[in-house]
Amino acid sequence: MKIEYFILFVAIGIFTVSTAAAQDDARMTVEPQAIHIGALFNGTTLTAKGSLPADSEAIVRFMGAPCEFHMKEKGKVGGIMWMNLDSITFKGAPGVCMVSSAVDFNHLEANGGASIGVLRLSGLKGSVQIEANGDGHENAFEEFLKLKQKEGLYREMLGNISYGSASEGQKTFVAQIPIPSRLSPGAYTVELDAVRKGEIVARAEQPVTVNLVGFPALLAALAFGHSALYGILATIIALLAGLGIGLVFQGSGKGGH
Amino acid sequence: MSIPLHLYLPIAGNSVNLLVILGLGGGVGLLSGIFGVGGGFLMTPLLIMFGIPPTVAAASDSNQIVGASTSGTLAHFRLGNVDFKMGLILLIGGIAGGTVGVQIIKVLRQLGNADFLINLTYVLMLGIIGSYMFAESLQSMRKTQKKIPAPGPRKESMYGRIVKKLPWQMEFERSGVRVSVLMVLILGILVGILAAIMGVGGGFIMVPVMVYMLRMPMHVVVGTSLFQILFTCINVTIMQAWRNHTVDFILALLLLIGSSVGAQVGAKLGKKLRGDQLKILLASLVLVVMVKMLYELLARPEILLAYVGGH
Numbered sequence: 001m002k003i004e005y006f007i008l009f010v011a012i013g014i015f016t017v018s019t020a021a022a023q024d025d026a027r028m029t030v031e032p033q034a035i036h037i038g039a040l041f042n043g044t045t046l047t048a049k050g051s052l053p054a055d056s057e058a059i060v061r062f063m064g065a066p067c068e069f070h071m072k073e074k075g076k077v078g079g080i081m082w083m084n085l086d087s088i089t090f091k092g093a094p095g096v097c098m099v100s101s102a103v104d105f106n107h108l109e110a111n112g113g114a115s116i117g118v119l120r121l122s123g124l125k126g127s128v129q130i131e132a133n134g135d136g137h138e139n140a141f142e143e144f145l146k147l148k149q150k151e152g153l154y155r156e157m158l159g160n161i162s163y164g165s166a167s168e169g170q171k172t173f174v175a176q177i178p179i180p181s182r183l184s185p186g187a188y189t190v191e192l193d194a195v196r197k198g199e200i201v202a203r204a205e206q207p208v209t210v211n212l213v214g215f216p217a218l219l220a221a222l223a224f225g226h227s228a229l230y231g232i233l234a235t236i237i238a239l240l241a242g243l244g245i246g247l248v249f250q251g252s253g254k255g256g257h
Numbered sequence: 258m259s260i261p262l263h264l265y266l267p268i269a270g271n272s273v274n275l276l277v278i279l280g281l282g283g284g285v286g287l288l289s290g291i292f293g294v295g296g297g298f299l300m301t302p303l304l305i306m307f308g309i310p311p312t313v314a315a316a317s318d319s320n321q322i323v324g325a326s327t328s329g330t331l332a333h334f335r336l337g338n339v340d341f342k343m344g345l346i347l348l349i350g351g352i353a354g355g356t357v358g359v360q361i362i363k364v365l366r367q368l369g370n371a372d373f374l375i376n377l378t379y380v381l382m383l384g385i386i387g388s389y390m391f392a393e394s395l396q397s398m399r400k401t402q403k404k405i406p407a408p409g410p411r412k413e414s415m416y417g418r419i420v421k422k423l424p425w426q427m428e429f430e431r432s433g434v435r436v437s438v439l440m441v442l443i444l445g446i447l448v449g450i451l452a453a454i455m456g457v458g459g460g461f462i463m464v465p466v467m468v469y470m471l472r473m474p475m476h477v478v479v480g481t482s483l484f485q486i487l488f489t490c491i492n493v494t495i496m497q498a499w500r501n502h503t504v505d506f507i508l509a510l511l512l513l514i515g516s517s518v519g520a521q522v523g524a525k526l527g528k529k530l531r532g533d534q535l536k537i538l539l540a541s542l543v544l545v546v547m548v549k550m551l552y553e554l555l556a557r558p559e560i561l562l563a564y565v566g567g568h
Contacts, residue, residue, distance in 0.1 A: 042263035042272045074561045081554050083373045084563050143562045150560060181265070181272040216267040223268055223502055231498025234320050234506040235491050238513065242327025245517040249328070 025170070026052045026202035028060075028192040033206070035179060036213040043181040046208065049174050052194035054166040056201055057103045059119050060175040061191045062208070064095030064153075064184075066127075073132070073140065088137060090144055091129040095184060097121060097154045100175050102161035108195055116198045121145055121154050152180040185211045268505035269313045278508065281307065282321075282515020287523040288542065291535065297322050300512065301455065302379060302546050311375050312362065313505050315455060316497035319490045320509035325516055326487040330480070338480030340431035340473070346438055347463070347481075350445020351452065351489035358453025359496040373554075378454050380551045382462065387543035389465075394537040432473040432481070444470065445485070452486075453493050 028050035035044055048060050068091050072084030099121060101108070108116050117123045125141050132140065148154035157178070164172035177190070187209055194202040212220055222230045262275040285300045297318055304314035333339055365371040423437030448463050463485060467478040498504040530538075 037265055037267075039265060040263060041265040069564070071562045071564055074558050074563060081377075082556075082558055083554075084368075088562070140562070143560055147560045147562050181263070182270060184270065212267060216265050219506065220267040223498065223504070223506075227502055228495070228499040230506070231495035231504060234498060234504055234509065235323055235494050237506070238320055238324035238494070238509060239327050239491075241510065241513055242324035243331065245324065245513075246328030246331040249517070249521050 024053050024194075024202050026050065026192050026194045026204040028190070028204040028206055030190045030206040030208060033208055035183070035208065035210045037183065037185065037210065037216055038213050039215045041181065041216070043183070044179045046177040046179055046190065047174065048177060048190050048192065048206070049172070050192060050204065051170045051172050052192065052202060053196065054169050054171040056194035056196040057101070057108060058161050058163075058173045058175065059108075059116075059193045059195055060100045060161060060177060061119065061193070062096060062098040062100075062177050062179065063189045063191060064097070065187050066092045067095055069093060069144070071144075073137065073143075086132055086134045086137070088130065088132040088140055090141075091131065093124060093128045093144070095153065095186070096180070096188065097124065097148070098157065098177055098179070099155070100157045100160050100177055102159070102163065102173070104158060105156065109198060115200045116195050119193055119195075119200075121149075121156055151182055153182060183210055264507060264511075266505050266508055268317075268502065269309055269508060271308070273307075273309075273508070275511065277307065278511045279515040282512035283519035284515075285512075286325075286516030286519025287526070288519075288539070291523040291526050291530070298379075298383065298455070299542070299546060300516075301375075302550060304508075306549075309505075309508065310503075312371055312501065312503045313508070315362075315375055316494070316501065316503035317505045317508040318512070319452070319493040319497060320504050320506060321512040321516065322486065322490040323494055324509075324513040325520075326483045326490065328517065329483040330487050333480030333483055336476075336480070338476050339484045340429055340477050340481045341484070342427075343429045343432055343441065343471070343473070344481045344484040346441045347445035347448070347485045348488045350442040350447075351449035351485055352492045354446035354449020354451075355453045355489055355492045356449075356496060357446070358450040359493065359500055361450070362454060362497075363500055375454060376550050376554055378451065380547055380554065382451065382455065383543050383547035383550070386462075386465070387540050387547055391537060391540035391544060394533050394540055398533045398537065429473075432471070432477050434472055436471055441471065449489055449492075452489050453496070 028048055031047045031049075035046075046062065052058055068089055071088050071090065073086045073088050074082050075085040077083050077085075099119065105116075105120055118126060122145070124145075128141060128144075130137065130140055145154060160177065161173055161175040164174070166172075187207060190206045190208055192204045193200050211217075219230075222233070263272045264275050264278075265272040281300075281303055285303065288299065300321070301311075301314050301318045304318065305311050309317070330339065362371050362374075365374050420436060420440065423440050425438040426435055427438050428435050444466050448466065451462055463482045464478055467473045467482060468475065473481070494504055
């Protein structure tokens with residue numbers, strides 16, 4: 001009899017643990033998985049779908065690979081003109097960081113827990129190394145964030161995630177992630193973080209590749225791989241275009257300069 | 258509602274609105290046609306204002322000027338307004354100067370100061386030329402009867418005497434002047450350096466140089482300047498593409514199409530305005546651009562960081 005009770009107890013325990021594990025699970029798929037930059041590319045939208053624990057909130061991030069950014073910090077010369085002075089390098093900062101949330105970030109942070117902070121743009125500070133010559137670079141990271149936000153490559157968005165029905169402790173979600181036009185080819189990641197009371201309780205991620213196709217790919221290959229030939233071709237085409245325009249508007253006698 | 262026509266520029270690394278770039282080219286071309294001067298000195302700052310990286314804006318503008326000056330040179334060649342001998346010597350200097358200018362930009366890009374130098378050169382050149390043109394046209398409007406005396410050989414100034422003493426004097430029949438080859442060569446080098454740094458053909462610098470320093474007649478100046486600009490910009494375009502990878506050919510072509518059409522419309526509009534009015538309007542425009550760029554150098558930047566290499 002004792003053995004039967006023991007087996008029943010273990011079975012209930014396994015069921016409970018597995019149900020809880022399923023509830024704290026996060027799943028996600030991303031469409032499209034590859035972004036092709038063609039001649040008419042002007043940014044795009046990625047759709048991330050999946051499920052997460054019903055009592056959690058989704059934060060979805062589109063992240064570029066960590067890279068090094070070599071920059072110059074501006075300062076005043078002779079107390080008059082602003083120009084680039086100290087060299088400064090940011091190591092480990094993603095090229096792109098688009099953070100989407102269904103709920104206001106401040107509201108999520110107010111509910112307690114510390115790990116939510118690392119998902120925000122300001123949270124990148126912990127993973128970015130700053131190397132600079134000289135002193136006085138206290139605000140360098142904040143300036144870096146401002147620059148990236150101005151370029152449209154770093155952004156925090158609210159309201160582009162919607163939830164569906166909940167069942168068995170899980171709810172579905174759909175996130176529409178706007179991708180900027182100023183995008184470099186390379187490997188990117190879409191990350192899903194399920195947040196409860198300010199703590200990350202489940203995670204999922206999917207890779208996304210970005211590549212140049214068609215005419216931009218051809219032009220970039222020529223411009224960077226065969227730069228002298230590219231320069232000569234650009235000149236010849238401009239010459240021919242100028243001659244063509246001259247013939248079309250012949251007799252006007254007005255030049256560009 | 259945004260206009261849906263966008264083109265991705267792989268060298269600039271961004272997409273641009275096709276109509277905005279065509280409009281920009283058209284607008285500058287229109288001014289170019291109305292005022293009868295170049296658009297390069299306006300085009301590069303405007304491209305910078307529209308978010309194109311300064312080094313790409315300057316190099317692509319040089320590429321655009323190749324096309325624009327080709328049609329202009331062709332038209333002036335038909336009228337016999339090109340002094341080939343003078344143009345060739347200026348060209349040799351221009352190519353040497355352009356090559357030096359591209360190297361200067363390359364070094365400054367490594368140091369992160371290319372954009373600063375481009376902006377500073379613009380402020381200085383636009384300031385000098387804009388102020389001169391403004392003062393001259395204001396004076397001319399006040400004394401409409403009294404025309405500005407054309408620089409002639411009758412009264413020998415100190416400058417004239419110095420120029421005559423320089424070595425390697427040569428006769429330039431088409432222009433009707435006799436000057437030192439060395440002087441022409443040095444002036445060509447200086448304009449070539451500025452053209453490479455600023456991404457312009459150098460016309461707005463070369464024209465006053467030819468009129469006031471080489472003392473050539475105006476009709477020959479325009480044709481010869483265009484001829485020299487064409488070759489200087491060919492050199493600058495190839496060098497910028499080869500060494501710095503900053504020529505965005507698509508951007509250049511769009512600007513060329515816009516500016517060519519704009520220049521034709523502007524040429525017709527310009528005939529309806531008085532010369533003094535045109536000059537003072539252009540001078541004002543030049544000074545507005547200069548003040549805007551000067552403000553950017555003097556005011557605290559919104560962001561205190563810049564990429565090394567201008568991008």
